[in-house]
Amino acid sequence: MIQGDDISALAVVAVAADRLRHDLRLPWSADAGHAVARLALSGTNAPRLPAMVGLYGGASSGKSTIFDNLLGGHLASRITARGHATLGPILAAHGSRRDDVRALFATGRFLPGFQPRDIELDDNVTGAVDSVALVFHSVDALRDVLLFDLPDFTSGAAADDGDVALSLLPWFDRIIVVLDHERWFDRQSTTSLRARSVRFDQARWAVFNQTQDAHLSDAERHALKEQASNLSTRGMTILEFRRGRGLCRFPPGTFDGLIGFAAPAPPDRITSLRQCASEAANEVLNQNEERTVRLAELGRALGSVIDRTIPDRRLCMMALMTPDERRQAEWLSRVLRLNETRQWLSGQTRRLTAALRSVPVVGSVLMPRGETSGPPAQAETDRGALGVAFARRVVERHQQELRRVINASTFWDELRRWTGLEPAGAYVDNNTELSVLLDNATGELDVAIRRWNERLAMECEGLSPKVKGAIGAGTIALAVVLIAVPGPVTALTAVAAKGAIAGALTQLLTATGAGALVGGPLTRFASVVQEKLIGSPEFNAVQIAVGAFRARLHAMCAQMNDRALSEAAALVLASDDPLVHALEALRDAWEDDR
Numbered sequence: 192m193i194q195g196d197d198i199s200a201l202a203v204v205a206v207a208a209d210r211l212r213h214d215l216r217l218p219w220s221a222d223a224g225h226a227v228a229r230l231a232l233s234g235t236n237a238p239r240l241p242a243m244v245g246l247y248g249g250a251s252s253g254k255s256t257i258f259d260n261l262l263g264g265h266l267a268s269r270i271t272a273r274g275h276a277t278l279g280p281i282l283a284a285h286g287s288r289r290d291d292v293r294a295l296f297a298t299g300r301f302l303p304g305f306q307p308r309d310i311e312l313d314d315n316v317t318g319a320v321d322s323v324a325l326v327f328h329s330v331d332a333l334r335d336v337l338l339f340d341l342p343d344f345t346s347g348a349a350a351d352d353g354d355v356a357l358s359l360l361p362w363f364d365r366i367i368v369v370l371d372h373e374r375w376f377d378r379q380s381t382t383s384l385r386a387r388s389v390r391f392d393q394a395r396w397a398v399f400n401q402t403q404d405a406h407l408s409d410a411e412r413h414a415l416k417e418q419a420s421n422l423s424t425r426g427m428t429i430l431e432f433r434r435g436r437g438l439c440r441f442p443p444g445t446f447d448g449l450i451g452f453a454a455p456a457p458p459d460r461i462t463s464l465r466q467c468a469s470e471a472a473n474e475v476l477n478q479n480e481e482r483t484v485r486l487a488e489l490g491r492a493l494g495s496v497i498d499r500t501i502p503d504r505r506l507c508m509m510a511l512m513t514p515d516e517r518r519q520a521e522w523l524s525r526v527l528r529l530n531e532t533r534q535w536l537s538g539q540t541r542r543l544t545a546a547l548r549s550v551p552v553v554g555s556v557l558m559p560r561g562e563t564s565g566p567p568a569q570a571e572t573d574r575g576a577l578g579v580a581f582a583r584r585v586v587e588r589h590q591q592e593l594r595r596v597i598n599a600s601t602f603w604d605e606l607r608r609w610t611g612l613e614p615a616g617a618y619v620d621n622n623t624e625l626s627v628l629l630d631n632a633t634g635e636l637d638v639a640i641r642r643w644n645e646r647l648a649m650e651c652e653g654l655s656p657k658v659k660g661a662i663g664a665g666t667i668a669l670a671v672v673l674i675a676v677p678g679p680v681t682a683l684t685a686v687a688a689k690g691a692i693a694g695a696l697t698q699l700l701t702a703t704g705a706g707a708l709v710g711g712p713l714t715r716f717a718s719v720v721q722e723k724l725i726g727s728p729e730f731n732a733v734q735i736a737v738g739a740f741r742a743r744l745h746a747m748c749a750q751m752n753d754r755a756l757s758e759a760a761a762l763v764l765a766s767d768d769p770l771v772h773a774l775e776a777l778r779d780a781w782e783d784d785r
Contacts, residue, residue, distance in 0.1 A: 200776035201231040204472070205300060207770050215762055216610040217478055221358035223471035224303070226391070226464045227777070229361050232300045233461065238291040241335045242457040243362050247384060248369030249345040249377070253400040253430070256439055257369060258283070258340035261333065261450070264440050265312040267326045268340045279318030279355060280305065281340040286327045292337070302362065318342070320355055332450045339363070344384070345374075361391050361464060364457040367449060368422060369398045376418060385422050392463035396452045397427040425452055465780060472777040479771070482763045485602035489759055492596050493752045500589040501748060504734075507741045510581040511574055511636055578633035579625045582744055589748045590619055593755055602759055615758055618751040625747075632743045636736035639729070646729040 208224035211217050232240070246254045255268040255277055268281050280302075284292045295301040305323045310316050318324045318340075341356040360366075366388055370377070388395055397419045401407065407415075407429070419427040428449050430441065502510070597603055597614050606612050764771050 197776065197780050198231070198234040200773040200780075201227055201234060201468075203769055203773035204468075204777060205231040205303070207773075208303065210770070211475060215479075215764065216606065216612055217475045217764075218609075219471060219475055221354070222360055222387075223467060225359055226361035226467040226471070228300050228303050230461070230464050230468060232295075232298065238294050240295070240457065241288065241337055242364050242453060242455065243337045243339070244365045244367060244453045245339045245341055245356070245359065245363040246367050246369060247341060247356060248343060249371065249374050250343040252343065252369045252371040252374060253398075254343075254369045255340055256400075257367070257398060257430075257446070257449075258338065259438055260441055261330065261338060261446060262312065262326075262328045263330055264438065265328070266315045266438055267310065267312050267324075267328075269315045269317045270438050277318055277340055277342050279320050279322055279324065279342065280359065281310075281316065281318050281324040281326065282307075283326050283328055283333070283338045283340075285331075285334040285336075286329055287334060288337075289327055292325065302359070332454060335456070336453050338453070357387065360387055360393070361467065363391075363393055364460065365394045365396070365453055367396045367398060367453070368424070369400055371400045375399055375415065382421075389423070390463065390467060392458070392460045394452070394458075395422055395424045396449055397422055397424045398449065399427060399429045401430055465777075468777045469780060472774040476771070476774055476778060479764045481605070482602065483766075485600070485605065486756075486759055486763050489597070489600045489602045490756055492600060493593065493756055496589065496592045496596055497745065497748050497752060500585065500592055501745050502585065502741065504737050504741050507581075507744070508737050511577055511633065511737075511740065513574065513577070574637040575626065575629075575633045578629055578636075578740060582625050582629055582747065585744050586619060586625070586747055586751070589751060590617075593618060593751060597755060597759075606762065612762075614755070618754040620750070629740070629743050632736070632740040636733070636740055639732040639736040643729040643733050646727065 205224075205228045208219065208221075208227075211219035212221070212224070246258055248254045255270045258268045258281070259266055259270065262283055267283065268277060282292075293307075296307045302323055305321060307325045308319075308322045310324045310326050312326055312328060314324075314326075316324050320342075339359075341359065344354060344356040366384075368384060385395070397415075399415050399418075412429070415427065415429060426448055428446065430445070594614075594616055597616075603614050
């Protein structure tokens, strides 16, 4: 008797069969699901089940013929010469059991996945893969038997339909194995079915259906007895050959032995069913534990993708420059000899120089000093368009890298091999425009740079005309920003930035021929930069706006990571999922029994 926590665990797992098999793609077989449903029904207040007996056999072996004969010769199950004629289970119950059978179906746990459909005794049906054809008879010898005519389990069509007969095995207390002349000694119809049946502690009876017009010799009868012994059957019936088409009716007494085998009260098979459920639960838990470990590995790998694909703040600054600003940046890169000077902190020179030459802005080309190009397209001069173009490149690169990492991961490699499932591969939200995702980040940066330029121009009013004519306030503003906007690794502090800027301004003025003339104005301007510009609200606003733009890019790519990880996580049971606890209870219950 099942009781207590076991009943709760069985109830949880019984309704989760589709989730385990189809949603999670875990190794939860159909017969394991029916074993749990059978156990769950035993622990409820549903009517006690009478003996359940299933007719098993290959295609056209004669199952339906025997079924109809047992019902008094009525044509309940269709008989044809075509293989795989019976498509779904047909259940025959005594009329006195009508209310009990309907109550069983009403529980929702009796033959889950199959809907009952009433038929009459002579409806001559084939059944359907998702329903149970339910017929009531008046054969008193089968009053305490629920008799099932089942689809074959040997044909390709049966496999395509989901091996209905084999999946329902756990329900049956006894099975009748019907073998036609061609399958009397067939291993698929004997050894394989016997192994499955032994697992569920089912008694077996063999029916050797003689389908050829020939007299059986003593040697042949002896061979059939040996075959019945190999099947570990309780007995056997040899049917004599009958000519004609349609239902072949056998004389009275032909099936007395078979009815005597089917009719007694059902044995207690709880232990074998619990073992099946426990083994299946253990397999699922082991597989899920492996997936959990691989999911964590995948999460770490996806995190590293962001580290490789998200540009730093300095590169974002480069990407959002207009063509005029970029030409100034190229000139600054050459004048300041960024590949040679060591006045900037270690590593910053290489970062800036590489950034200037690798910013992926559509249609933007860095021009040498003195060269000009045709009038730029509107998109090139608009900082918002530049931001969208740059973000699209970053997102595309990130998605490509995500796909590479995901396809190479152990998590998806295992799923691909065992289930044939492939990752979706598309993690970008194509329904939302990038301009919306970037929100006001580019606009805020545009305003911040304009205000910064205005502030520096105002501070440059004290410079001599020679200095201003040589380099211009806009160029100085750009130089300050390029030097002082920190990268992600070796960020320039405000103090370090002041020193770097002072040295860079000296180089700029010398390169333009104004260095010998500046004297006091340069000293005063260096002091202005140090005391009024670095750390000013306008300067900080530029850094904040660049950081906000980068944060938007990071959020977009992190969202892609989340979608990719969620796709994988949907195939793993979380440790706090009630289904995990229920499976653990099923596994441990059998261990306790032993």
